Amino acid sequence: MKFLAFSTSLALTLSFSPSLALPAGSSDAGEWKTPGEGDDRGPCPMLNTLANHGYLPRNGRGISKDMAIKALDEVLNWDVTVVSDLYDFAQPTNPEPNATTINLKELTTHNILEHDASLSRQDSQFGPADVFNEKIWNETVAHFTGDTINVDMATKARTDRTVAAAATNALFTFPQLGMNFQYGETAAYQFVFGEWNLDSEDVKSRILTPKTYIEYFFKNERLPIELGWKKPVNRLVMDTLQAFTISMMELAQSQMEEKA
Ligand code: HEM
Ligand code: MG
Numbered sequence: 001m002k003f004l005a006f007s008t009s010l011a012l013t014l015s016f017s018p019s020l021a022l023p024a025g026s027s028d029a030g031e032w033k034t035p036g037e038g039d040d041r042g043p044c045p046m047l048n049t050l051a052n053h054g055y056l057p058r059n060g061r062g063i064s065k066d067m068a069i070k071a072l073d074e075v076l077n078w079d080v081t082v083v084s085d086l087y088d089f090a091q092p093t094n095p096e097p098n099a100t101t102i103n104l105k106e107l108t109t110h111n112i113l114e115h116d117a118s119l120s121r122q123d124s125q126f127g128p129a130d131v132f133n134e135k136i137w138n139e140t141v142a143h144f145t146g147d148t149i150n151v152d153m154a155t156k157a158r159t160d161r162t163v164a165a166a167a168t169n170a171l172f173t174f175p176q177l178g179m180n181f182q183y184g185e186t187a188a189y190q191f192v193f194g195e196w197n198l199d200s201e202d203v204k205s206r207i208l209t210p211k212t213y214i215e216y217f218f219k220n221e222r223l224p225i226e227l228g229w230k231k232p233v234n235r236l237v238m239d240t241l242q243a244f245t246i247s248m249m250e251l252a253q254s255q256m257e258e259k260a
Helices: 045-052 065-076 080-093 134-141 151-168 176-193 211-220 238-259
Strands: 207-210
Touching: 045 065, 045 176, 045 211, 065 080, 080 238, 134 151, 134 211, 151 176, 151 238, 176 207, 176 211, 176 238, 207 211
Parallel strands: none
Antiparallel strands: none
């Protein structure tokens, strides 16, 4: 199928520059609060979550690269090699000339990073593509057929959502960056909330993720600390994210071939 003719050379390999100053997100960082009047949120459930906890500015605006690097390091154990590149891809969503910050709401600008076929959001053709959508999310969750989400289920959920969106949205588009990112995003939630067994021979069990964590995270945009989640002990570097994402894309290809 056309949309699966993806390149395995992920567009995630741009160079990065290490962070300098590390400003705090908010003085009451850690505590989870629903967004207040005038606070903005966007299409990324994790950046929204970090803003809800005050690890990023609670108003969802003015997020510098240093803030993103610090928050994702301290809260998720994500390395600068990952965050710097992600941030650079997001920077053009801020329309201000020479901007040095991003705003969560503006991440929704279609086909910069925001793309059709999100796991928990509707396509922009049908309405706002930034807010959680129960109906779409229920279709995704239907793929998680046990207490634990394995890589097979996560990959299938990702691919099936793309198939469904392509079939129902007359204006469906999927530029190469979005095509690569969709599997990167599915890798991202597994790396944050799952148990890593990356040396496992069986690609399907390389990360095993409690379903309760994922449901709680997506629905509440809150870290599932009260369910027992803890900051990952393993640090996520770009090479690991990239290798795992490519293995998911290959798995997706073989799932499609099996089905055909
Ligand atoms: C989705 C940006 C970090 C998990 C998105 C989207 C954007 C984005 C623009 C919307 C794509 C779409 O249309 O679905 C960023 C940026 C980050 C970042 C700029 C860092 C600077 C993270 C992290 C995680 C994460 C650390 C870890 C869990 C996700 C997931 C989605 C997503 C799971 C898919 C949501 C869905 O399909 O409904 N991100 N993100 N992101 N992001 Fe992030
Ligand atoms: Mg989207």
